[in-house]
Structures are given as structure tokens and as C-alpha cells.
């Protein structure tokens with residue numbers, strides 16, 4: 001194992017009990033799909049995350065997806081039932097972790113942390129505005145542009161609408177101004193959302209607060225909020241590692257701010273696999 005992948009695994013394995021491993025979903029744990037609902041984690045990833053959650057201080061996924069989507073694909077049915085405490089314990093684990101994968105849906109507006117669900121009630125105040133903005137975006141955007149309703153607003157995707165970027169952005173700009181929803185760009189998409197302080201940075205900060213080391217992997221502009229949080233935490237003594245994931249679509253800003261670069265979700269999966277094997281070997285008693 002060489003290069004960035006080896007460096008990442010070594011960094012994570014150095015002091016696992018005090019380490020938080022935080023990851024974006026789309027483009028990091030999953031290939032980007034033509035349509036958002038078709039994205040799936042790389043094969044084996046959900047099982048590896050579950051194992052790693054019992055070996056590291058914190059393992060969490062931080063996404064702009066709804067919590068229900070993350071749960072469906074990362075906590076396979078019958079595997080975990082947080083409300084009934086169904087995670088179980090991890091016999092022989094090395095670390096102080098609860099052994100539970102943390103999920104932060106919709107940038108941390110809703111999630112499961114330590115087996116408990118939460119939802120920021122401020123989201124409910126924006127329901128009406130989000131619905132109105134969604135309907136306005138459906139009317140204003142070209143037909144081929146996918147308009148996705150989000151809890152705090154709306155996203156417009158032109159991955160499957162070649163040549164529609166300018167008109168999609170114009171529609172988004174109009175809706176953004178009319179409803180007072182700030183816009184943020186993503187890969188072939190733009191999202192308009194209320195509560196900009198609920199972001200991947202605030203979610204990462206919440207998950208990593210009891211750790212001494214934190215690693216974040218992401219592939220898009222929204223992940224810069226998490227990178228910035230790691231920089232701030234670093235100034236108060238935390239050790240951080242920022243990993244950019246992706247190939248030709250990886251924004252230059254993300255690559256420029258990262259400490260390491262992995263080529264894509266397959267490389268992330270390989271890193272998780274090597275890390276699991278490495279930590280598992282340590283857990284076993286010497287012959």
C-alpha cells in the first residue's frame with residue numbers, strides 16, 4: 001500500500017481511540033449517480049463502517065442527503081435499530097467509542113448520534129418557504145433540469161440536462177432572491193437553503209468534539225465547510241487530516257485545501273478495507 005491511500009490508513013491507525021473519521025456520501029462513499037436517488041455506497045462500505053465504528057473514536061457520515069436515505073443505505077435493515085438500542089456492544093473493542101456509526105443528514109439538521117435520533121426544530125419553520133421555493137424552481141427551470149425538494153430549500157441538478165447550466169443557474173438565482181435562500185454550488189448542481197449555519201462544518205464539529213484527531217473526506221464545495229472547521233479545530237490543538245476525493249470533477253478549491261488526494265470512491269473503499277484489516281489484526285491476541 002503506497003501513496004495517499006497508505007498515508008491515510010497509517011494516519012487513522014496511529015491512535016484510533018481518539019480519532020474521528022468523517023466522510024461525505026455522494027462522490028466519496030458512492031459514485032455520483034445520474035439521478036440522486038440512484039446513488040449507492042460502494043459494495044462492502046456499510047459493513048466496513050460498522051466495524052470501524054467499534055475500532056475508532058467516532059465514525060460518521062456527513063451529507064446533504066436526508067437522514068432517511070443515509071439510514072436506508074448505510075444501516076442495513078435488521079442490522080441496527082437505534083431507537084431500540086439495537087446496535088449491540090463490541091466485545092473486545094479497544095476504544096471508548098459507543099461503537100455506533102453516526103449519521104448526519106441534511107448537513108446535520110437531522111441525524112443519529114450515539115444511537116439517538118435528533119432533528120433541529122428550526123427546520124420546521126422553513127417548511128413552507130422550502131415548498132414554495134421548490135414549486136417556483138420547477139416552474140422556472142428548464143424541463144430537463146432535475147429539481148429536488150430539500151428540507152431547507154431546493155436543489156437544481158443539470159447532470160442529465162447538457163447545456164442547461166446557465167438557465168438552471170438563472171432560475172436558481174431568481175428563486176434565491178425571491179425566497180431569501182442563499183445559494184451554494186455543487187458539482188453540476190446548485191442548492192438554495194435556509195439556515196446556512198447548519199452545514200458540514202457544524203456537523204463535523206459536533207461529531208469530532210471529543211476526539212483529538214479528526215479526518216474528513218469529501219469531494220465537493222460543500223465539504224470546504226468541514227475543511228474550514230478542521231482548520232479552526234486545529235488551532236486549538238486538534239490534529240486534522242483533510243482528504244479530497246475524486247477525479248476530473250473534483251473542484252480545484254477542494255483539491256487545493258486538502259492534505260491528501262484519493263482518486264475516487266473505490267480508493268476510499270480500499271482505504272477503509274485496509275484500515276479495518278490493520279486494526280482488526282491489532283485486536284487479535286498475539287499467537
Ligand SMILES: [Mg+2]
Pocket residue numbers: 024025026027028218219220
Ligand atoms: Mg459529495
